[in-house]
Amino acid sequence: xxxxxxxNDFASCACLEYEAMLExxxxxxxxxxxxxxxxxxxxxxxxxxxxxxxxxxxxxMLRGVxxxxxxxxxxxxxVMARVRTAESExxxxxxxxxxxxxxxxxxxxxxALVVMLAYATHGTNATNNNVATVAPQGEVQQxxxxxxxxxxxxxxxxxxxxxxxxDAQQ
Amino acid sequence: xxxxxxxMPLPLGAREKGQEERALVQRAQxxxxxxxxxxxxxxxxxxxxxxxxxxxxxxxxxDIAQQVFLKVYLSLSRFDQxxxxxxxxxxxxxxxxxxxxxxxxVRPLLYESDLSEEQVSQLDGIAALGRPxxxxxxxxxxxxxxxxxxxxxxxxxxxxxxLKEVEGFSVQELAEILGLNVNTVKxxxxxxxxxxxxxxxxxxxxxxxxxxxxxxxxxx
Numbered sequence: 001x002x003x004x005x006x007x008n009d010f011a012s013c014a015c016l017e018y019e020a021m022l023e024x025x026x027x028x029x030x031x032x033x034x035x036x037x038x039x040x041x042x043x044x045x046x047x048x049x050x051x052x053x054x055x056x057x058x059x060x061m062l063r064g065v066x067x068x069x070x071x072x073x074x075x076x077x078x079v080m081a082r083v084r085t086a087e088s089e090x091x092x093x094x095x096x097x098x099x100x101x102x103x104x105x106x107x108x109x110x111x112a113l114v115v116m117l118a119y120a121t122h123g124t125n126a127t128n129n130n131v132a133t134v135a136p137q138g139e140v141q142q143x144x145x146x147x148x149x150x151x152x153x154x155x156x157x158x159x160x161x162x163x164x165x166x167d168a169q170q
Numbered sequence: 171x172x173x174x175x176x177x178m179p180l181p182l183g184a185r186e187k188g189q190e191e192r193a194l195v196q197r198a199q200x201x202x203x204x205x206x207x208x209x210x211x212x213x214x215x216x217x218x219x220x221x222x223x224x225x226x227x228x229x230x231x232x233d234i235a236q237q238v239f240l241k242v243y244l245s246l247s248r249f250d251q252x253x254x255x256x257x258x259x260x261x262x263x264x265x266x267x268x269x270x271x272x273x274x275x276v277r278p279l280l281y282e283s284d285l286s287e288e289q290v291s292q293l294d295g296i297a298a299l300g301r302p303x304x305x306x307x308x309x310x311x312x313x314x315x316x317x318x319x320x321x322x323x324x325x326x327x328x329x330x331x332x333l334k335e336v337e338g339f340s341v342q343e344l345a346e347i348l349g350l351n352v353n354t355v356k357x358x359x360x361x362x363x364x365x366x367x368x369x370x371x372x373x374x375x376x377x378x379x380x381x382x383x384x385x386x387x388x389x390x
Contacts, residue, residue, distance in 0.1 A: 023341070023356035051364055058363035061319075061370070062335040064312045068219035071232065075218070078232075079210050079239045080203070086240060 015041070015048050022048065026055050188254070195255050199246050206246070210239050213256065217263050219337040220347075223329050224267040234270055238263045253346075260339075260347040315373070322369040327362040334359055 018041060024030045025038045042049050197205035217238055222231045241262055249258055320328050333339040345352045
């Protein structure tokens with residue numbers, strides 16, 4: 001049997017690499033080879049042995065704490081009630097943007113209808129009152145009259161007009 | 171080398187259970203309320219335990235646990251089943267607890283690890299005066315002693331130890347839900363056990379600190 005190193009301090013010895021392994025060793029979660037290696041080390045290291053004893057004693061002691069009890073079926077019912085409430089709220093909130101958009105459309109359409117009706121009733125009277133027959137006057141009248149005379153109706157008129165223009169130039 | 175939970179093949183029962191749970195999750199994702207209710211029933215005790223251990227206060231445990239399941243239901247469609255449902259659920263639970271503690275701006279509790287030995291013995295004297303000396307149930311006394319011994323640990327180590335030893339979470343699960351390295355969890359668990367035994371010895375007066383370092387010095 002290996003000599004126990006009674007002075008070995010677990011926190012300061014080179015056994016730090018065994019710490020994680022000791023946790024597994026305690027829980028029986030090590031493979032056979034590794035487990036044997038740790039067992040061998042424990043024979044020669046008092047610090048690790050004591051630490052393991054402490055850990056085992058602490059685990060034993062912690063059994064007295066007691067698990068948090070199951071909250072029971074009332075908890076399940078409460079959760080499902082909250083789920084259903086959230087579901088109905090999310091269903092409402094899904095249609096909410098569409099409903100608000102529909103309201104906006106309806107308001108705009110109603111306003112447009114009011115404007116069109118107002119235009120139809122008042123706008124027609126105003127047009128009738130304000131429209132007057134304006135006879136062309138002054139230069140416009142002369143131009144129109146000149147335009148009438150300047151447009152040749154027949155080929156002989158065109159010849160006459162060209163001749164008159166030539167005479168006027170001469 | 172240490173065999174981790176992920177490397178070990180799952181026992182047949184666990185594999186079947188996993189498949190059953192996958193099917194339940196898929197049904198719940200399609201809107202099957204009964205499937206979700208079944209999932210709640212299966213996990214409520216562990217979620218309750220997890221929340222209770224992280225919050226360390228009993229007041230809001232039920233409300234937060236309900237909130238956890240509601241969040242899970244509302245985000246179930248986004249869960250892609252790459253991780254185990256339980257891991258995903260417990261992560262949500264831990265985050266919900268942390269959010270809750272942040273929102274409430276809970277003052278960090280004072281632990282014995284933050285006190286000097288003199289202060290601890292003074293507190294013990296005060297506590298002993300307040301305790302009834304007769305008629306106290308032995309079980310309740312043990313529980314009370316344990317609670318006090320656990321107070322020597324920093325908050326996260328206390329949570330780790332209780333979740334592992336009492337609530338039955340595996341090292342792998344704890345590493346995943348708390349976002350820690352597996353080996354870190356193992357080392358912290360192992361050291362935490364040693365620390366509570368030191369505290370126990372100190373209380374009973376059987377011996378002093380064996381490893382020569384105070385709890386405060388070894389606080390991670």
